[in-house]
Amino acid sequence: MPLYLAGSIVASRDQPYGDDDPQVTYASEISDLTHLTEEALQDPGLADVPTNYVDLLGALLSFQGVEIWGEQLDGLNNEEYEVPCPSCSAENFIAFGEYGFFSTTDSMYMEPSTTARQVPLRPQTPAALDGLAQTLYSRALADGQPDIARKFTYVFGNAQCAECDAVFSVEKAIVAQWG
Numbered sequence: 001m002p003l004y005l006a007g008s009i010v011a012s013r014d015q016p017y018g019d020d021d022p023q024v025t026y027a028s029e030i031s032d033l034t035h036l037t038e039e040a041l042q043d044p045g046l047a048d049v050p051t052n053y054v055d056l057l058g059a060l061l062s063f064q065g066v067e068i069w070g071e072q073l074d075g076l077n078n079e080e081y082e083v084p085c086p087s088c089s090a091e092n093f094i095a096f097g098e099y100g101f102f103s104t105t106d107s108m109y110m111e112p113s114t115t116a117r118q119v120p121l122r123p124q125t126p127a128a129l130d131g132l133a134q135t136l137y138s139r140a141l142a143d144g145q146p147d148i149a150r151k152f153t154y155v156f157g158n159a160q161c162a163e164c165d166a167v168f169s170v171e172k173a174i175v176a177q178w179g
């Protein structure tokens with residue numbers, strides 16, 4: 001889908017067109033793309049294809065100039081983010097999908113043989129979400145994507161480091177990792 005590609009080009013930090021900010025140089029084109037993506041997100045057919053929905057939403061964020069999330073939203077499709085603990089730097093896998101909702105230091109946590117510790121995630125209550133988190137959560141619900149909305153409560157919630165027990169914001173760790 002060309003919209004995804006356009007989104008990733010706009011979000012790219014390796015800008016082949018020099019130092020010009022695409023949000024400024026291509027303002028009218030990006031405005032058109034934003035409109036097209038908004039329309040695509042309304043497509044009822046997307047209800048059955050949450051991964052496409054997430055890709056489109058990521059493209060929309062890129063067109064809107066939202067840093068990091070335009071590119072990193074696909075972690076929702078992977079049902080995992082890998083981030084270092086802000087306290088001890090241990091790599092934590094934040095899993096929120098078919099294997100459960102937990103943090104662990106074992107990259108092979110999906111294997112039945114894993115013995116690594118898994119600490120339950122602490123999702124944010126929807127009423128406590130604000131800013132971008134609130135926008136994304138509400139939008140996913142309004143667009144008929146309750147599973148995606150639920151994932152946002154984990155991505156914008158807290159995790160406990162499986163190594164040192166420090167509790168940290170998953171969102172801040174993601175932003176620190178890719179910002």
Ligand SMILES: [Zn+2]
Nearest residue numbers: 085088161164
């Ligand atoms: Zn730690």
